[in-house]
Amino acid sequence: MAVEILQTTAMPPAVQKVLDGAYTVHKLWEATDKAALLKEIAPRVRGMATSGGAGASRELIEALPKLEIISSFGVGYDSIDIGCARDRGVTVTNTPDVLTDCVADTAMALTLAMMRRIPQADQFVRTGRWPKDKFPLTDKLGGRIMGIVGAGRIGQAIAKRAEAFGLQIAYFGPRKKADLSWRYYDNLVAMAKDVDILMISCPGGKETNQLVNAAVIDALGADGYIVNIARGSVVEEPALVKALVEKKIAGAGLDVFADEPNVPEALWSLDTVALAPHVGSGTHETRQAMGDLMLKNLEAWFAGKPVLTKVV
Numbered sequence: 001m002a003v004e005i006l007q008t009t010a011m012p013p014a015v016q017k018v019l020d021g022a023y024t025v026h027k028l029w030e031a032t033d034k035a036a037l038l039k040e041i042a043p044r045v046r047g048m049a050t051s052g053g054a055g056a057s058r059e060l061i062e063a064l065p066k067l068e069i070i071s072s073f074g075v076g077y078d079s080i081d082i083g084c085a086r087d088r089g090v091t092v093t094n095t096p097d098v099l100t101d102c103v104a105d106t107a108m109a110l111t112l113a114m115m116r117r118i119p120q121a122d123q124f125v126r127t128g129r130w131p132k133d134k135f136p137l138t139d140k141l142g143g144r145i146m147g148i149v150g151a152g153r154i155g156q157a158i159a160k161r162a163e164a165f166g167l168q169i170a171y172f173g174p175r176k177k178a179d180l181s182w183r184y185y186d187n188l189v190a191m192a193k194d195v196d197i198l199m200i201s202c203p204g205g206k207e208t209n210q211l212v213n214a215a216v217i218d219a220l221g222a223d224g225y226i227v228n229i230a231r232g233s234v235v236e237e238p239a240l241v242k243a244l245v246e247k248k249i250a251g252a253g254l255d256v257f258a259d260e261p262n263v264p265e266a267l268w269s270l271d272t273v274a275l276a277p278h279v280g281s282g283t284h285e286t287r288q289a290m291g292d293l294m295l296k297n298l299e300a301w302f303a304g305k306p307v308l309t310k311v312v
């Protein structure tokens with residue numbers, strides 16, 4: 001009898017095929033009566049395949065008394081109730097490293113799009129304005145300072161790319177890292193005052209909730225830019241929108257939002273922002289690699305072997 005797992009959200013087709021072939025998969029997001037499905041499968045479900053977006057709440061974990069492993073498709077696990085998983089002795093795995101390059105690429109793409117107004121330039125051409133109008137000059141990227149909030153794997157990959165574009169790097173985080181030569185700040189407001197671009201690449205969750213608040217945005221100032229490829233929860237979104245609308249900061253490049261897929265409408269018409277629908281890791285190659293790792297963690301667990309990328 002195949003192991004029964006609960007899947008909370010859609011996966012790339014090739015990943016889905018493997019899941020469907022290896023397990024009896026119960027697709028929660030397709031169920032019309034989710035509570036009834038959970039009740040029916042609860043005595044048998046031993047694994048969960050989820051994602052950073054779908055997560056696993058306390059309620060969901062507690063509804064599955066036989067659950068042994070939550071294998072998540074994504075590096076961020078702020079949407080998974082880690083405390084509950086730990087208390088219940090449920091192993092949690094994620095997909096680090098395989099997405100670092102693509103997320104860092106997206107961070108730089110948004111930085112360039114925002115500062116050089118690439119989406120607006122594209123619209124300028126497409127709407128036939130070129131023959132009649134002049135496209136406004138933009139700000140140069142090189143020579144500026146990027147302050148990275150969270151110099152972990154992704155933050156460091158962004159820093160390396162940014163250095164190649166001629167940017168100086170500073171970083172803020174819970175502690176100075178001995179192996180990093182970039183200037184370290186233990187105070188985020190102080191860093192925001194000194195840098196031109198605030199790059200948010202820290203984990204989401206309680207510890208970083210609203211870390212980039214009105215005071216930080218204010219300290220960045222009218223020439224400052226914000227890029228967020230981490231989690232919408234890290235930013236006090238109403239304060240960011242207000243600062244952008246009132247031109248208290250120069251612009252923003254945003255891949256993540258507080259209430260995805262809802263993006264504050266006040267941002268839609270601003271020509272100082274570049275927006276993306278949470279696609280940092282969204283390439284064929286990276287999503288496949290994330291899926292493979294998510295599958296390998298499940299496979300290892302049910303073969304009685306150590307999982308590859310354990311969170312809990």
Ligand code: 8YV
Nearest residue numbers: 051052053073074075076281
């Ligand atoms: C995914 C992400 O899009 O890895 C993460 O933490 O946010 C993204 O790579 C997400 O996990 C899919 O829901």
